[in-house]
Amino acid sequence: MAMSLNEFLEEWNNPSETVLVQTSGSTGAPKPMLVEKLRMLASARRTNDFLDLREGDTALLCMSLDYIAGKMMVVRALERRLRLITVSPSGHPLQTPRDGSFLFDHNGRYAVKQKRTVPKCLNISFAAMVPMQVYNSLQVPEERERLMQIRHLIIGGGAIDDVLAAELKSFPNAVWSTYGMTETLSHIALRRLSGPDTSDWYTPFPSVHLSLSSDGCLIIDAPEVCPESLVTNDIATLSQGQRFRILGRRDNIICSGGLKIQAEELERQLRPHLRVPYLITKRPDEKFGEIVVLLTEGSIAEVREVCERILPRFHRPRAYLHVSHIPLTATGKPARHEAELLVSE
Secondary structure: OOOOHHHHHHHHHOOOOEEEEEOOOOOOOOOEEEEEHHHHHHHHHHHHHHOOOOOOOEEEEOOOOOOHHHHHHHHHHHHHOOEEEEOOOOOOOOOOOOOEEEEEEEOOEEEEEEEOOOOOOOOOOEEEEOHHHHHHHHOOHHHHHHHHHOOEEEEOOOOOOHHHHHHHHOOOOEEEEEEEEHHHOEEEEEEEOOOOOOOOOEEEOOOOEEEEOOOOEEEEEOOOOOOOOEEEEEEEEEOOOOOEEEEEEHHHEEEEOOEEEEHHHHHHHHOOOOOOOEEEEEEEEOOOEEEEEEEEOOOHHHHHHHHHHHOOHHHOOOEEEEOOOOOEOOOOOEOHHHHHHHHHO
16 A cells, blocks of 8 residues: 555654665665665655745655655655645646645644545646656646646656657756666756757756766765765766766667667657557577567567668567566666566566
8 A cells, every 4th residue: 555645744853863665676676775764865855955945935845755756755844844736646746637736834743634526726836756756747738737837847767758858948847767676765956958059968957976887887976865885786877077878778778689779768869750559679589699678568569560671680670579568667767577477468
């Protein structure tokens, strides 16, 4: 059963110095880990300062409190005394909900007050969503209008494709893509998606130092939120000014016939041409070592035609598999490990 706001507040206010969180499970089973409350507050303060959020501003919680992204939205409200409106996590967080929770300051602590209805005009200063929630909201005129009114919208937990990025570029307020993970207590870097300052490069917070490992993976030094250097599995390009781009995960490199093929790069190349859900994965092969496999909810014949037209010859899938649903984690990310198990059966 999903954690409730009251349950999280009870955990936050208990004498323990730590909070239990779990990883997203994008590359395997979710793992529990204990994180320090003081470091969570430091992370919250950094985001609040960067976005210039002030006491009394309104934030929207529409993500699960089972994961770090949802927990950190509450901690940001606690740190900056924000007015937090909560709605049940769903694919359409900006529908007019039937009920919601309002978080108020109460004698130096926070308490939950239930309201029957959430106002239609939310005047939201700050919200965090996954790409699927943003995409769905853009399809409904009323929800799209509400999305455009959010002063700061941060998007994390999955890749933002070129089509979605193009729609967000004209938004009048600030839209950000985030980079982070459970171990860094949410994001350590942002890149702008809206307005004239849009960029493909992430800019880390000032207290964060970045470097690359010998195999090109991003190394994060963020002492405020993580006591030790964190060597990620993300293959990255790093500029002299510490800005960076993520090319894909080391786990998702497919070594096929002597070629190193990045699964996310193939997905990026196909994204403008495929409207059906799909996922690139791999399976062992006696001849090539590993081969590229494509999972799709659509027609294999149509997907194959696109792959043969768009992808370089030796990067094309050597196998296709139709599935009823592309495997996803609870936070909406591709479940890569589950996909590999599917194609190995």
